[in-house]
Amino acid sequence: MGHPPLEFSDCYLDSPDFRERLKCYEQELERTNKFIKDVIKDGNALICAMRNYSSAVQKFSQTLQSFQFDFIGDTLTDDEINIAESFKEFAELLNEVENERMMMVQNASDLLIKPLENFRKEQIGFTKERKKKFEKDGERFYSLLDRHLHLSSKKKESQLQEADLQVDKERHNFFESSLDYVYQIQEVQESKKFNIVEPVLAFLHSLFISNSLTVELTQDFLPYKQQLQLSLQNTRNHFSSTREEMEELKKRMKEAPQTCKLPGQPTIEGYLYTQEKWALGISWVKYYCRYEKETKTLTMTPMEQKPGAKQGPLDLTLKYCVRRKTESIDKRFCFDIETNERPGTITLQALSEANRRLWMEAMDGKEPIYHSPITKQEEMELNEVGFKFVRKCINIIETKGIKTEGLYRTVGSNIQVQKLLNAFFDPKCPGDVDFHNSDWDIKTITSSLKFYLRNLSEPVMTYRLHKELVSAAKSDNLDYRLGAIHSLVYKLPEKNREMLELLIRHLVNVCEHSKENLMTPSNMGVIFGPTLMRAQEDTVAAMMNIKFQNIVVEILIEHFGKIYLGPPEESAAPPVPPPRVTARRHKPITISKRLLRERTVFYTSSLDESEGDADSFSKVRPPGEKPTIIRPPVRPPDPPCRAATPQKPETKPDVVAGNAGEIPSSV
Known part of the structure; x- marks a missing residue:
């Protein structure tokens, strides 16, 4: 229920009913004052929280920006390049969103806090000053009136007339104070409808515009997000395929390490210990050795450098190799070699019996070598x-x-x-x-x-x-x-x-x-x-x-x-591939910029005008600008409900060893 209006005529009468109605206005004014204090307090807390949140997001974006992906191999796929640059794109989007938010936070005090503080201090404070004057003048008038009413009628006429004039003057002052106070308190009650709501509306409008811009920036980000999801799925598929091949290679390496020798590498290589005789006795020195069977070259790199001297690798040409008899030396796994460069016999110690057999086999040692040959699967033909x-x-x-x-x-x-x-x-x-x-x-x-x-x-x-x-x-x-x-x-x-x-x-x-x-x-x-x-x-x-x-x-x-329409024309096939940029940065995602309106005039617009302003921020891609497409020609995307749920890989048929053609069911 609303308060009954205060009539100016009631100021002259100053009836108990008038005083009761005036008291209701004063209570409402005090409630309004307390409400504004709470709004200012909670508004400042909200603005501070938003500022802290924005700072935390910007710190998070800086962390993303600082990370650099390192990949295995000499070249990245388009999908891997897209993934490598993803954190930079994330950071750019977060920064753009938070720049808008920080701009809104910086203006929030002007939009919300200052207008409310001004209203509370200037309007409500001025009304309270009027109240004090009203109460002071009332007390003086009624005090004078009491004394005046107690004057004796036997007083001189001149004294009585002077007392009457003084009472009339105080009544007039009190009446004017009452009028001013009633006018002011009703004005505050009426003006608070817009003086309180408008700053809150301006603040919310600014907040919603900021959120609207965030939504629009997110919409602009969607094409990149979808492309990145496709790149992630493709990279996951490539990883599954590569992992299966790697598991097969690891398995073969466990069974027969020497059969998985890299092309262009020595026939055999590894650590050997060499017996070296010194004046004070015999020592065993550790070398990393490489042997090329075709050239019979043994390269020995010392692993324990002598103090004050840096020894380089020794290249020796092998004459022959023979296993050392067990009873002839107290060390195990030994064999002797003779080279053109060094006179006499060099005694070497392998790491195990199997390792010694491999070295002697590679060097055509005189001891017979027993090993289980790896059976080769019968090969199929393209017939x-x-x-x-x-x-x-x-x-x-x-x-x-x-x-x-x-x-x-x-x-x-x-x-x-x-x-x-x-x-x-x-x-x-x-x-x-x-x-x-x-x-x-x-x-x-x-x-x-x-x-x-x-x-x-x-x-x-x-x-x-x-x-x-x-x-x-x-x-x-x-x-x-x-x-x-x-x-x-x-x-x-x-x-x-x-x-x-x-x-x-x-x-x-x-x-x-x-x-x-x-x-x-x-x-x-x-x-x-x-x-x-x-x-x-x-x-x-x-x-x-x-x-x-x-x-x-x-x-x-x-x-x-x-x-398969036909072979390419000779001029159409590029003879030399264009140089590849090693650190390639793909074209960044284009996020349309928004020109922010002056926050100080937001609250003066009607809701319809506000909606029109928000609509004017429609996202438009500049003419001629192309979206970021990292992949080769467009393919139909995987159905999201299927692709997003990896299936449990089924057991791969063990038809023969080395069959890695089956791909796990995780696409």
């Missing part, structure tokens, strides 16, 4: 039977299983895969297998096809072109990347090119049904990259290039129509 097998697999897959979810990613039964391969490649009746038999499900057929391709004596895309294909995939220039791969495809032998076209055409068909089977060109690249163009050497460096093998297959799928 008519192989073509027939691939065509039959593709036909049954495209007929019955092309919409199967996780096609080629889900592996088949080890026993069934072995059974199908043995039956089809049986020398007595090759190719005599009915694929429509219920024994062969789609998983068995896809796993068998991958196994055949993975175990060819030479991969479909050949060892000879492997480095050139990987180099093309590493190029920054997308046009060169496509042109170089196009050109290299037509350098393949005829059978290999025919097989590659057959397979890529099939993979294109599979990807056209990606909505059902969830297999995109990126997914197929992860599966068939190591299958179609594996490296000749088993090294960690080669494994790190698997992601570029995947990109080659991905490009073949996405540009199948152009590549």
